[in-house]
Amino acid sequence: MPRKSPFHIDLSIEEERELLRRSMKYTLPYFEVQRAKMILMAATGIDNDEIAARLDTRREVVSQWRKRFFVERLAGLEERARPGRPRAFSPRTHR
16 A cells, blocks of 8 residues: 655745656766656655656655655765765775
8 A cells, every 4th residue: 555755845946847857868977867757756746656666666765765855955965974984995996
């Protein structure tokens, strides 16, 4: 049985314009396009299970991004610093 999300998304005109721009831009990283599409679908009232099916991802992923957008708006869709030591691959490593 599908669960109803407690995070109802209402977009401002500026937010909708920015998300549409991101969702149609071929030069953006794939994850940014997907996140924009998730939020646009959520704003039209589509539930997380249906969004996940349409975008070929898991419901938990859609739920996470819906919640982050609800709390932080557009800033919530940006990448965050990850824990741990940063990558240290130099372009010229000798084996």
